[in-house]
Amino acid sequence: MSAIQENEHVQCLIIGSGPAGYTAAIYASRADLNPVLYTGIVPGGQLTTTTEVDNFPGYPQGVTGPIMMEDLKTQAERFGTEVRFGYATKVNFSKDSGIAHEVEIDGSKTITADTVIIATGATAKYLGLPSEEKFNGFGVSACAVCDGFFYKGQDVAIVGAGDTAAEEATYLAKLCKKVYMLVRRDEFRASKAMVHRVMKTPNIEILYNTEAEEILGNDLGVNGVRIVNNQTKETKELDITGFFVAIGHKPNTELFQGILDMDETGYLITKPDSTATNIEGVFACGDVQDHVYRQAVTAAGTGCMAALEAERYLAARNSGE
Numbered sequence: 001m002s003a004i005q006e007n008e009h010v011q012c013l014i015i016g017s018g019p020a021g022y023t024a025a026i027y028a029s030r031a032d033l034n035p036v037l038y039t040g041i042v043p044g045g046q047l048t049t050t051t052e053v054d055n056f057p058g059y060p061q062g063v064t065g066p067i068m069m070e071d072l073k074t075q076a077e078r079f080g081t082e083v084r085f086g087y088a089t090k091v092n093f094s095k096d097s098g099i100a101h102e103v104e105i106d107g108s109k110t111i112t113a114d115t116v117i118i119a120t121g122a123t124a125k126y127l128g129l130p131s132e133e134k135f136n137g138f139g140v141s142a143c144a145v146c147d148g149f150f151y152k153g154q155d156v157a158i159v160g161a162g163d164t165a166a167e168e169a170t171y172l173a174k175l176c177k178k179v180y181m182l183v184r185r186d187e188f189r190a191s192k193a194m195v196h197r198v199m200k201t202p203n204i205e206i207l208y209n210t211e212a213e214e215i216l217g218n219d220l221g222v223n224g225v226r227i228v229n230n231q232t233k234e235t236k237e238l239d240i241t242g243f244f245v246a247i248g249h250k251p252n253t254e255l256f257q258g259i260l261d262m263d264e265t266g267y268l269i270t271k272p273d274s275t276a277t278n279i280e281g282v283f284a285c286g287d288v289q290d291h292v293y294r295q296a297v298t299a300a301g302t303g304c305m306a307a308l309e310a311e312r313y314l315a316a317r318n319s320g321e
Ligand code: NDP
Pocket: 052, 053, 054, 055, 127, 159, 160, 161, 162, 163, 164, 165, 167, 184, 185, 188, 189, 190, 211, 246, 247, 248, 249, 292, 293, 294, 295
C-alpha cells in the first residue's frame, strides 16, 4: 500500500507549537479559520525544556514551561483548533494567490492551505567540537532541564553566559555537587537578575575568559573537559561527567531556504510591522523571525499578528480586492 494519503485542504495551516503557534491558533480558530496545527517533533517547543517562566504576564506566581504550553494548547483546542503531531517535510508555496500552498507532512501526506503560519522556532546551537558530537547523548547535552537529573550529586560544566546558561546553571546547581560555568569573555550577557542568582549560588564556579577545547571521555561517556584560558593560553582539565551547552539558538528555517526571504543567519524576513513573508498568504511569527526579543510573550504577540493578518488576507481575497 502506498504511504501517500489523500490530500486535505484547510483555510489556515499552522506549523509549530510554541507560544507563537498556539497564540496564532487561538486567534485563527476564534476567527472561524478552522486551523490545523502541526506540532513538530517537540510539541510545545523550547519552553517545554525550561523551568520557571516568571516573566509571562498573567502568572503572578510564575509557571513551569510545560504547564504554560499545555494551557496554551488547551486554550487553542477550546476554540476548535485541530492539534496534530507531525512534522512539515517539504513546502511548495504558490506565487499565485488563486492557488493554494502545499505543505508535505511527515513525508507522506500533503495538505493544501489558503494561508500558512510558520512558527517553527529555533534550535539549540553547539560549539562544533568533534568531541562534543562524539559524546552527544553520552554526557553532552544542550538541555539541562531534560538531562540534569542524570548527573545528580556529580560535577558538571556548562558553557555560555546568556540567560539560558544562567538559568540552566542554577537549575543544575540544585541537583549537582558542583557546576563549572565556562564564560568566554570577562562578563556575562545575561540580565543582572540572572547573574545575581548565579553569583549567590555557592556551588557554581564561574571561569571567565575560558573556553572548552576538548571533551574527554571513554566508552562509559564523559569524564572531563580540557579548558583553555583565552588570555593566558593556560590549559587545565576539569573532572566532570556532564557537559552542557547553552550558547543560543538557530532558527528552524532549512525547509524554507530558497523559497522565503531570510537574513544571513537564517531568520525569516517579514515586512515592516507585519508577519507577512515575501509570499502572499504565508506568515511567520515567533523566534523563527525574531532575533531581537526572543521572548515567549513577544512570540505570542507576533502569533496573534499572524492570525489577524491571515484572516484579513483571506477576507480581502474572498471579497475580490
Ligand atoms: P544568548 O544569545 O543571549 O547568549 C548566548 C551566550 O552563549 C552568550 O553569552 C555567548 O557569549 C555564548 N556563546 C555563544 N557562542 C559561544 C561559543 N562558541 N563558545 C562559548 N560561548 C558562546 O542566548 P540565550 O539562549 O542565553 O538567550 C536567548 C534569548 O532568550 C535572550 O534574549 C534571553 O534573554 C532570552 N531568555 C530569557 C529567559 C528568561 O527570561 N527566563 C531564559 C532564557 C533565555 P558572548 O556573550 O561572549 O557572545
